[in-house]
Amino acid sequence: MSRATDAGRVAVVGLGLVGGSLTRLLAARGADVVATDTHPGARSDARAVGLRVTDDLAALCATEPDLVVLAVPLRAVRATAAELAPLLAGSDATLSDVGSVKGPVRAAVGAAGLADRYVGAHPMAGTEHSGFAASDAALLDGAPWAVTVAAPGTAAPGEPARLARVLRLVTGPLGGTAAVVTDDRHDEAAALVSHVPHVLATQLLNAVAGAPVRDLALGLAAGSFRDGTRVALTDPARTEAMVTENAAWVAPALRKAVRDLEVVIGALETNGSLHDVFHAADEVRELRAGARARSGGPDEDLPVGGAWTAGLVDDLVARCTAGAVVVRADDDVVRVRAPR
Amino acid sequence: MSRATDAGRVAVVGLGLVGGSLTRLLAARGADVVATDTHPGARSDARAVGLRVTDDLAALCATEPDLVVLAVPLRAVRATAAELAPLLAGSDATLSDVGSVKGPVRAAVGAAGLADRYVGAHPMAGTEHSGFAASDAALLDGAPWAVTVAAPGTAAPGEPARLARVLRLVTGPLGGTAAVVTDDRHDEAAALVSHVPHVLATQLLNAVAGAPVRDLALGLAAGSFRDGTRVALTDPARTEAMVTENAAWVAPALRKAVRDLEVVIGALETNGSLHDVFHAADEVRELRAGARARSGGPDEDLPVGGAWTAGLVDDLVARCTAGAVVVRADDDVVRVRAPR
Structure with a gap:
């Protein structure tokens, strides 16, 4: 023991x-x-x-x-x-x-x-x-x-x-x-599940903060924006240090995010299908649903x-x-x- | 009355x-x-x-x-x-x-x-x-x-x-x-506080689902990933419909997100400063902190x-x-x- x-x-x-x-x-x-x-x-x-x-x-x-x-x-x-x-x-x-x-x-x-x-x-x-x-x-x-x-x-x-x-x-x-x-492997995984989420949350908050419709948008904001920006409300200096220290893994992960978003933009602008984008993680969705039921x-x-x-x-x-x-x-x- | x-x-x-x-x-x-x-x-x-x-x-x-x-x-x-x-x-x-x-x-x-x-x-x-x-x-x-x-x-x-x-x-x-x-104005604001957050949450989930370190990353995932992907776990077909219907406002908002992320990538790859990125929304952070205290x-x-x-x-x-x-x-x- x-x-x-x-x-x-x-x-x-x-x-x-x-x-x-x-x-x-x-x-x-x-x-x-x-x-x-x-x-x-x-x-x-x-x-x-x-x-x-x-x-x-x-x-x-x-x-x-x-x-x-x-x-x-x-x-x-x-x-x-x-x-x-x-x-x-x-x-x-x-x-x-x-x-x-x-x-x-x-x-x-x-x-x-x-x-x-x-x-x-x-x-x-x-x-x-x-x-x-x-x-x-x-x-x-x-x-x-x-x-x-x-x-x-x-x-x-x-x-x-x-x-x-x-x-x-x-x-x-x-x-x-x-x-x-x-x-x-730690730094690669941490970039995906922590550092990139912090960058995206910061981008969401910045985009609204700088928008002409800022006050309306903040008034209408509900769950998806609150969840999506929660970590951006924490000490931005600490987040900056964390992201910067892991630049070697965060930068390529953000490059992939940009490529993924460009696929979405392309589909939206040409009336193309987003089916594959929105269903790419179905296996993880099922895993998570299953994980909740198992010990x-x-x-x-x-x-x-x-x-x-x-x-x-x-x-x-x-x-x-x-x-x-x-x-x-x-x-x-x-x-x-x-x-x- | x-x-x-x-x-x-x-x-x-x-x-x-x-x-x-x-x-x-x-x-x-x-x-x-x-x-x-x-x-x-x-x-x-x-x-x-x-x-x-x-x-x-x-x-x-x-x-x-x-x-x-x-x-x-x-x-x-x-x-x-x-x-x-x-x-x-x-x-x-x-x-x-x-x-x-x-x-x-x-x-x-x-x-x-x-x-x-x-x-x-x-x-x-x-x-x-x-x-x-x-x-x-x-x-x-x-x-x-x-x-x-x-x-x-x-x-x-x-x-x-x-x-x-x-x-x-x-x-x-x-x-x-x-x-x-x-x-x-509604659709512009909704793109910022709802539809773009749904797309970014989907991207986060897809990136982990498709990563070689997927299982390690899911095991290490804590608050920022859970919050950042919560809305991506909901019915993806409904999210796809919502995002597609508002393509006229979502696409330009995502284009701005891509430009913002490219600034972050550039700074990370050249050891540049991210100070401005991480402090751009400080006024909103203060507003939100103040709003919690007021009725x-x-x-x-x-x-x-x-x-x-x-x-x-x-x-x-x-x-x-x-x-x-x-x-x-x-x-x-x-x-x-x-x-x-």
Whole structure:
């Protein structure tokens, strides 16, 4: 069985929405967690609710954590990693993060010489708010995570054991599931289900904001516009950073969107058929309708056999890239749930 | 004060989601309402809940309604209007509808010689379901409506009185508000806040459905994808019809979307700034944040002065095109609420 102590001591860098929620949830589950933040207000607010907080990164690393989780804004990862590197020089601590893109974060920690101890992580949860005041243990409780490994052929020998540590944390005290994939597959999928939706929502809002019929349109707006623009109402600077950091995957996905929209425009302007456009995703519609009625795919237990190996990691990546998730990670077995 | 009987006898053609909900709400409010449908099952279901239903259009018109509301699918409007025209030959009944586009409906009823008695109407409410079984008086109770008049210079002399009748219905027993605008302004605004959002939601769903990382992406999908694709999960044939009927306004709006997306792609590919894109709608963000805190704009009573005139209609159109709505329409006064 997973135990809260399986993950060892966890050090969280950054007490914003996600870092604060992560620290709260781990503390609530009895895990050994310590955190810090560059803002004195965040530190005192976190101490006021009973969390263990250090004044700076040096003091955080002096607690000898087994796992350090970067929960700082994407633009701050490079500088934070550079500050962290000498502090971790005598330690074997694993480094992870909670960023919404993974390839650029691996590159940033790599620039600080920390790539060999890095395992990427991204909880699929969030709100339109930010800061420790908005943090809440419930935000991450049971969340689906993506946990990312290096590209094939580039992994450090220690990666399987570090991955196991992160998976024990996610599926243990955090109560979540983990899709183990490469950075590229994560960033490609995140572009499709998160970054492109944010860009399209922004375009919808901008189009109405700049239209001569703006006030009438806003007055008539109902469900489809409200849903379609909800994420555009959140902090636009944060959205800009997220989209920009994943430019390598967002740009081609938007190019495809443009091509698709040009097909629609062409049909509308020539009285052509839109049948194929509107029925292209019928299989997904049926899958979703079916998924609501089912409780989940079948589980399969994979034997670990002593120590986690690169072969086991490759197997997990292959299964998760096809939609499976890890639901439990013990010393002797890893449990995988097939996609619904 | 508005009275339920102000609207006279209302005949509803079509007992689907909207027609059924309209008939139920009017009956619940004690209004004089009769309905029909070409499907015997819809007629018997409606009778079973106590609604007054005729077997066909001829019997419906024989009840001598003051207002006939077409609540049939867009593709059926032209044929229904042609069947209705001879049945209304000896009557002064006003003709209205509930369609999601207005210019094409006016053209269709005009082809049957009914344009002079037509006032367009579109309730801004709906669900992903359809049919009488899904109808519910609550769906339309208090809904915002668009009510449309002919283009400047083309209105029949009787239009002001017919508009007054429709506004009494909407703001009286239906408890709603009405934006009085021309067909073109309605269709332009509806393209922006309804039809383009439906196309973009469909594109998002199609892109994921056709991606090599489909199963991973669906597994990682969280709020932004769920919200961004919700309306794409509804009946795609209905969406296709709605978008196609409003091609004249949807196509140019999509062309603008393509241009906007190309700006984003260009910035992503050249490491350019996206600041302006992500902050273009800041004023609307602030308006929306403010609107949530306020209860509504100030009301103004416009005197009718005996009978509704073309000048009063022009005044209402000017105000509503700028975001105002009619909240009450009596014989002597029409009350207009300024935009928030």
